[in-house]
Amino acid sequence: MSKQDKNTLRLIFPQWQGGDNPPYYLGSRLLAWLAPPATGSVEEVPVPAPTDTPLPLEEDMRGRTVLVKQIREARALIERHNPQSLVVLGGDCLVSLAPFAWLAEQYGDKLGILWIDTHPDVQTPAQYKNAHAHVLGALMGHGDHDLTDAVKKPVPAKNVMIAGIHDPLPYEAQFIAEHGIPTCSPQEVRDGAQPVMRWLNESGIEVLAIHLDLDVLDPHSFRSLLFAKPGRGKHDFGDVAEGKLTIPDVLKLIGEVTTEKQVVGMTIAEHMPWDALNLQEMLKKLPLLGA
Amino acid sequence: MSKQDKNTLRLIFPQWQGGDNPPYYLGSRLLAWLAPPATGSVEEVPVPAPTDTPLPLEEDMRGRTVLVKQIREARALIERHNPQSLVVLGGDCLVSLAPFAWLAEQYGDKLGILWIDTHPDVQTPAQYKNAHAHVLGALMGHGDHDLTDAVKKPVPAKNVMIAGIHDPLPYEAQFIAEHGIPTCSPQEVRDGAQPVMRWLNESGIEVLAIHLDLDVLDPHSFRSLLFAKPGRGKHDFGDVAEGKLTIPDVLKLIGEVTTEKQVVGMTIAEHMPWDALNLQEMLKKLPLLGA
Numbered sequence: 001m002s003k004q005d006k007n008t009l010r011l012i013f014p015q016w017q018g019g020d021n022p023p024y025y026l027g028s029r030l031l032a033w034l035a036p037p038a039t040g041s042v043e044e045v046p047v048p049a050p051t052d053t054p055l056p057l058e059e060d061m062r063g064r065t066v067l068v069k070q071i072r073e074a075r076a077l078i079e080r081h082n083p084q085s086l087v088v089l090g091g092d093c094l095v096s097l098a099p100f101a102w103l104a105e106q107y108g109d110k111l112g113i114l115w116i117d118t119h120p121d122v123q124t125p126a127q128y129k130n131a132h133a134h135v136l137g138a139l140m141g142h143g144d145h146d147l148t149d150a151v152k153k154p155v156p157a158k159n160v161m162i163a164g165i166h167d168p169l170p171y172e173a174q175f176i177a178e179h180g181i182p183t184c185s186p187q188e189v190r191d192g193a194q195p196v197m198r199w200l201n202e203s204g205i206e207v208l209a210i211h212l213d214l215d216v217l218d219p220h221s222f223r224s225l226l227f228a229k230p231g232r233g234k235h236d237f238g239d240v241a242e243g244k245l246t247i248p249d250v251l252k253l254i255g256e257v258t259t260e261k262q263v264v265g266m267t268i269a270e271h272m273p274w275d276a277l278n279l280q281e282m283l284k285k286l287p288l289l290g291a
Numbered sequence: 292m293s294k295q296d297k298n299t300l301r302l303i304f305p306q307w308q309g310g311d312n313p314p315y316y317l318g319s320r321l322l323a324w325l326a327p328p329a330t331g332s333v334e335e336v337p338v339p340a341p342t343d344t345p346l347p348l349e350e351d352m353r354g355r356t357v358l359v360k361q362i363r364e365a366r367a368l369i370e371r372h373n374p375q376s377l378v379v380l381g382g383d384c385l386v387s388l389a390p391f392a393w394l395a396e397q398y399g400d401k402l403g404i405l406w407i408d409t410h411p412d413v414q415t416p417a418q419y420k421n422a423h424a425h426v427l428g429a430l431m432g433h434g435d436h437d438l439t440d441a442v443k444k445p446v447p448a449k450n451v452m453i454a455g456i457h458d459p460l461p462y463e464a465q466f467i468a469e470h471g472i473p474t475c476s477p478q479e480v481r482d483g484a485q486p487v488m489r490w491l492n493e494s495g496i497e498v499l500a501i502h503l504d505l506d507v508l509d510p511h512s513f514r515s516l517l518f519a520k521p522g523r524g525k526h527d528f529g530d531v532a533e534g535k536l537t538i539p540d541v542l543k544l545i546g547e548v549t550t551e552k553q554v555v556g557m558t559i560a561e562h563m564p565w566d567a568l569n570l571q572e573m574l575k576k577l578p579l580l581g582a
Contacts, residue, residue, distance in 0.1 A: 002578040033324055034571045035580055087579045210578070221521040223514045224566040230512040247573050254577065263578035275515040275564065280325045282538050286545065287293040287501070287554035288378045289326055 002085070002263035004039050009083035011099060012044040015070055017063035018094030018132035019270070021226065022050030026280065027271030031089040038087075043077045045070055047091075060125035064146060067094065067131055071150050074098035086209075090269035092132035093121055096211045100139050101151040103209050103265045111264070112205035113139065113155055114196065114257060115162045116250060117213035118243045120183075122175045132270075136160065136211075137175070157181045161199045163189055163253060164216035167241040186216075186244035193253050200260050208257060209265030212250065214272075217243045224273040293376070293554035295330050300374035302390060303335040306361055308354035309385030309423035310561070312517065313341030317571065318562030322380040329378075334368045336361055338382075351416035355437060358385065358422055362441050365389035377500075381560035383423035384412055387502045391430055392442045394500050394556045402555070403496035404430065404446055405487070405548060406453045407541060408504035409534045411474075413466045423561075427451070427502075428466070448472045452490045454480055454544060455507035458532040477507075477535035484544050491551050499548060500556030503541065505563075508534045515564040 004010075014028035025047065032044075047070060058064035075098045078086065084106075086099045104111050115121070115136055122137035125144050138147035141154025148154075163184040168176065176183060184195040199205075219228035219242055227242045257263075284290050295301075305319035316338065323335075338361060349355035366389045369377065375397075377390045395402050406412070406427055413428035416435050429438035432445030439445075454475040459467060467474060475486040490496075510519035510533055518533045548554075575581045 004579045004581070008579050030567065031570065031574070034567060035574045085579055212577075222566055222569065223519075223521075224570070228514075230514075247569055251573060251576050258578050266577055266579045268574075268577075271570070273566065275513055276321065276325060276567070278513065278538055279322065279515070279562070282542060283322070283326045283559075285542050286503075286557055286559075287549050288295045288299050288376055288557045290295070 002258060004087070006040045007084035008040040008087060009078065009081045010038045010040065010042045010087040010089070011074060011077065012042065012089050013074060013091040013095040014047045015045070015091040015095050016047070016050055017055055017066050018130060019092035020055055020062045020130050021092065021272070023272045023274065023277050024090065024092045024270065025050050026277050027224070027273050028089055028091045030273050030276055031268055031271050035089065040083065041081050043081070045074045045077060057129060060129060061131055061144060061146070062129045068146050071098050075102065075150065078102050085264040088267040090267060090271070093213055093269045094132045094135050095269055096267045097135050097138060097147060097150055099267065100209050100211070100265055104139070104153045104155050107207050107264065108153065109159065109204055110206040111155065111159060112200070112203060112208050112261070113160045114208055114210045115160065116164050116211065116216050116253065117162060118164055118166065118216050118241045119213070120162050120165055120168055120172045120176060122172055127171050140179070158203055159205060161196055163193065163196055164243070164245050166244065189245060189253050190249055193256055196253065196257060197260070200257060205261060207264045208261045210254065210263055211267045211269065213270050214268065215243050215270050216245050216250065218246060219243060221246055224271055226270065226272050228274065230274055293549060295378070297331045298375035299331040299378060300369065300372045301329045301331065301333045301378040301380065302365065302368065303333065303380050304365060304382040304386040305338045306336070306382040306386050307338070307341055308346055308357050309421060310383035311346055311353045311421050312383065312563070314563045314565065314568050315381065315383045315561065316341050317568050318515070318564050319380055319382045321564050321567055322559055322562050326380065331374065332372050334372070336365045336368060348420060351420060352422055352435060353420045359437050362389045366393065366441065369393050376555040379558040381558060381562070384504055384560045385423045385426050386560055387558045388426050388429060388438060388441055390558065391500050391502070391556055395430070395444045395446050398498050398555065399444065400450065400495055401497040402446065402450060403491070403494060403499050403552070404451045405499055405501045406451065407455050407502065407507050407544065408453060409455055409457065409507050409532045410504070411453050411456055411459055411463045411467055413463055418462050431470070449494055450496060452487055454484065454487055455534070455536050457535065480536060480544050481540055484547055487544065487548060488551070491548060496552060498555045499552045501545065501554055502558045502560065504561050505559065506534050506561050507536050507541065509537060510534060512537055515562055517561065517563050519565065521565055
């Protein structure tokens, strides 16, 4: 466990435009409300609240302009604090772009990225219009120019580990194979995460940035996820893989890596609190509570 | 819709001991966080946070001493503000006892209680040890002395309507029949709630106290409920009925009654946010976030 201290900056980043999905906005705020008090500084990246106006598709990326603005504002906040370590409470997965890019500049080849996610997030606008699925590719220097422009020091594939991944899409599988990105399946995670431990010991990694996409969790046991949308149809989310891990599985994995290495980055992303959102809307309409 | 105003007191009441179930504590706090800002006064009834020490069984009631203390403290807060109307953000169902008893004293036979719940909450310690299932009976003057002592003006059965109820236990069914309490099934609620509208028009009711037990909702569409406990077995909760309504069903019902009558009491109870609780515990254990 790497303790938080005065040199840890906590970024609340309620970005929802990267997934084009408004509930991530409340999800970030709720994570911030639930988190233990910060001992260091706390900043919130300015993000416009969701409205009924659809996000524009700009050069094949949904909400490109507003996303680029948020990436720059996150960067400016980080530079102002110049922290040794960063916590990011998202928001969609794109929230890790500016913070992890900054950590890569600080720690160079000593930085490893442990991407705990069902999905590898290595697509580009050519495959998918929502940038939350592009972020790990961009951190490695691949994909859309507006995202890679934020990455001054791309992270080499050997410094990346994707854990909890299964059944990638064909493009994703090809990208992983071509670049040789190490991975660890959900079953391997449960069995002690040997691929992750080998990766840690055989690479030159000294410090870790951990990205935890909550979608890595089984939507039957944790329901504040896209895939646990109330009333969803079985095929509503196409052929995309769904999470297979539990919170104890994830905590065990993180516990194992933190006995080996210091953590300098910790993101929690893709929190989609359906019940809280539905309650919030209900409360607005109840007598003596609504406006 | 009855608007909130300066004469509305909002009580945050994180009582969990009435259901002997700690997650109601966070549930109340989270409801308060999600609710629109109050225009009147807000008070929080002092409730000890859950610990690992089991609640004692005292004269067949779990946590009797601490519950009586909380009922008195809620009463004292209400008397201090002397409001015209009350909002209660629970906590378990027992949170309505002191507020609704107080409203009955203020409004007399003009007060109707609309109890939106899968369960009638008319048991006593002889049938069940947890007082959250006793509260409506106590408001009618029946059951345990420590609860009925808080009810100076019992509400007659004809002024009570239970909506959303189905498959009551034998004792409950007998109590409802013997006292002639009007009821409205989930299907009748969906079909326009004619029994509720007749009750409103044929009784002398002028104002309403509404108790909304979230357990009236279908646990498949709203999961922050006892019955939606992650990993539960099919028979974990015995033969107790589970909710069949949706939030839109409940809002439609409340909308229909508020076009007819003014609302002077509004409780939301039994919010059990499993995901928020599990996230809160996880965040304490993550690097850079835990203490």
